[in-house]
Amino acid sequence: MIAPSQRLRNACAIVGAGNSRLGQVPGVSSLDLLIEAMANALDDAGLKPADIDGIIVRGPDDSYCHHQQAGERLGINARFSTSLDNGGASQILSVAIAVMAIEAGLATTIICGYGRDAWSRTHKSDAARVKNQTRPDDQHAQEFGPEYGYFGAVAAHAFGAQRHMHEFGTTRENFAEIAVAFREHAMRNPDAQIRKPLSTADYFKARLIVSPFGLFDCSLRSDGAGAVIVTRSERARDFKAPPVMIRGFGSFNNLTGWFAADNMIRTAARQSGEAAYRMAGLGPSDIDTAQLYDCFTYMVLVQLEDYGFCAKGEGGPFVQSGALRMGGRLPTNTSGGQLSEAHVEGMLQIVEGVRQLRGTYPAERQVAHANVALISGHGGNQVCHSTLILERG
Amino acid sequence: MVPDTPLSKPVPRPSPESRSFWDGAKDRRLMLPRCNVCGQFWFPPSQRCRHCLAADFAWQESAGRGRIYSFVVYHRVYHPAFENDVPYVVAIVELDENVRLLTNIVGTPPEDVRCDARVRVVFADTDDGAVLPKFEIAP
Numbered sequence: 001m002i003a004p005s006q007r008l009r010n011a012c013a014i015v016g017a018g019n020s021r022l023g024q025v026p027g028v029s030s031l032d033l034l035i036e037a038m039a040n041a042l043d044d045a046g047l048k049p050a051d052i053d054g055i056i057v058r059g060p061d062d063s064y065c066h067h068q069q070a071g072e073r074l075g076i077n078a079r080f081s082t083s084l085d086n087g088g089a090s091q092i093l094s095v096a097i098a099v100m101a102i103e104a105g106l107a108t109t110i111i112c113g114y115g116r117d118a119w120s121r122t123h124k125s126d127a128a129r130v131k132n133q134t135r136p137d138d139q140h141a142q143e144f145g146p147e148y149g150y151f152g153a154v155a156a157h158a159f160g161a162q163r164h165m166h167e168f169g170t171t172r173e174n175f176a177e178i179a180v181a182f183r184e185h186a187m188r189n190p191d192a193q194i195r196k197p198l199s200t201a202d203y204f205k206a207r208l209i210v211s212p213f214g215l216f217d218c219s220l221r222s223d224g225a226g227a228v229i230v231t232r233s234e235r236a237r238d239f240k241a242p243p244v245m246i247r248g249f250g251s252f253n254n255l256t257g258w259f260a261a262d263n264m265i266r267t268a269a270r271q272s273g274e275a276a277y278r279m280a281g282l283g284p285s286d287i288d289t290a291q292l293y294d295c296f297t298y299m300v301l302v303q304l305e306d307y308g309f310c311a312k313g314e315g316g317p318f319v320q321s322g323a324l325r326m327g328g329r330l331p332t333n334t335s336g337g338q339l340s341e342a343h344v345e346g347m348l349q350i351v352e353g354v355r356q357l358r359g360t361y362p363a364e365r366q367v368a369h370a371n372v373a374l375i376s377g378h379g380g381n382q383v384c385h386s387t388l389i390l391e392r393g
Numbered sequence: 394m395v396p397d398t399p400l401s402k403p404v405p406r407p408s409p410e411s412r413s414f415w416d417g418a419k420d421r422r423l424m425l426p427r428c429n430v431c432g433q434f435w436f437p438p439s440q441r442c443r444h445c446l447a448a449d450f451a452w453q454e455s456a457g458r459g460r461i462y463s464f465v466v467y468h469r470v471y472h473p474a475f476e477n478d479v480p481y482v483v484a485i486v487e488l489d490e491n492v493r494l495l496t497n498i499v500g501t502p503p504e505d506v507r508c509d510a511r512v513r514v515v516f517a518d519t520d521d522g523a524v525l526p527k528f529e530i531a532p
Binding site: 142143144145146147148149150151152154155158159160162163166167207208209210211212213259260264 | 402403404405406407408411415437462463464465466467468469471472475478480481483485493494495496497503507508509519523525527
């Protein structure tokens with residue numbers, strides 16, 4: 001099979017990671033949130049903006065040349081600079097491209113990041129709240145959707161959940177366990193947007209949004225940003241923070257569409273994961289913690305299957321075993337994820353993976369013996385996927 | 394182009410590629426592009442076959458029968474014009490011609506809709522003159 005070169009395995013490391021304030025941060029633009037996270041990542045690494053010679057970001061959907069705007073605010077020029085367009089899969093892809101650019105000699109020290117003001121944007125007026133849109137109107141479908149009352153990402157993913165329930169007997173109890181487990185993690189995270197306890201009973205009492213999804217199947221609208229700094233591993237011990245090695249990465253894109261074939265129940269996570277495992281020389285049994293793109297509860301369940309943590313169709317029993325909890329087989333989304341910490345389109349999953357592998361969390365937040373983390377990104381119109389495998393330095 | 398007001402439902406805005414589909418619906422015919430080279434159908438409409446990339450195709454009427462691949466039930470009102478419609482069913486219907494359409498399932502309570510149920514097309518008039526192909530559970 002085709003996979004990224006094993007020559008790149010552990011060639012680079014993440015030497016800085018940071019996040020902005022998360023949740024409801026009114027009056028701060030997407031760009032300012034991003035710069036806040038970048039400043040924190042630089043501080044984490046003990047670097048100054050002038051030490052950075054590469055920028056890879058994903059802009060908000062209505063922003064042109066976002067990387068240029070980020071560079072302006074950082075006050076730097078860059079050898080390598082670009083913006084990505086793979087939705088929630090972009091953030092991991094930015095780290096993968098950073099490794100490729102560094103190995104190709106295009107740059108030495110690249111900052112990757114993403115930020116958005118999704119809470120502020122969707123709460124600026126009553127009309128904005130109803131529309132709940134983070135994209136400008138002209139980027140929405142003009143036919144084969146809105147005239148049938150089809151709006152939003154909730155329904156797109158709920159289609160997958162419904163089909164999965166039909167084929168494999170998955171239940172809303174399984175989805176509830178995912179929501180409850182991640183909330184428990186968020187309660188240990190002082191930065192998390194939502195830290196209120198959540199029970200299975202609360203999950204079932206909550207209003208339905210687009211069934212089979214109710215309120216707690218859906219990730220948050222968040223203001224927030226994250227950033228990481230990538231450089232060659234041989235320099236990685238020169239920085240303030242303990243390095244985390246980039247052991248493997250992969251991507252796959254089901255461009256034929258979310259509605260095509262069985263793409264919504266056998267996602268691109270499978271091929272993306274196979275590529276990353278092959279580059280890393282590892283398999284599912286080597287992963288100590290997963291930070292999965294949890295835009296909706298169901299997406300966690302299906303990815304657990306597609307990444308081989310359990311067989312296809314066995315995601316329900318796997319999560320019900322308590323596997324995702326601290327102390328479980330695969331503590332997952334240990335910061336609370338997008339369901340409870342903040343939804344920053346996969347960027348915070350990378351930040352949390354780095355922090356777990358540094359092993360510096362207080363005991364209640366630290367995954368025991370966390371040596372390898374698998375991180376996922378999912379997005380675009382549900383079809384782009386990327387995988388990152390990180391290893392303790 | 395008719396601007397959406399809060400009280401009117403969005404209207405389909407045909408592209409040059411999809412105009413024949415919407416014109417067909419006005420005649421209560423479910424029209425699909427079919428490749429004259431490989432014989433396969435595809436959807437949404439485009440100027441070349443999605444299977445073999447041939448440009449030689451014709452619009453052909455579908456038999457209008459298929460199955461529900463998946464469906465969801467809207468409880469939340471995303472657009473004020475749908476306030477009186479909730480809960481309503483949006484489905485992906487796989488036609489026997491092996492294409493999938495986004496549509497509504499009508500005539501059956503949402504709680505009785507199931508994946509893989511057989512369906513047939515019905516045509517729904519809208520206030521603005523467009524006709525929407527929708528589906529009902531086949532008896």
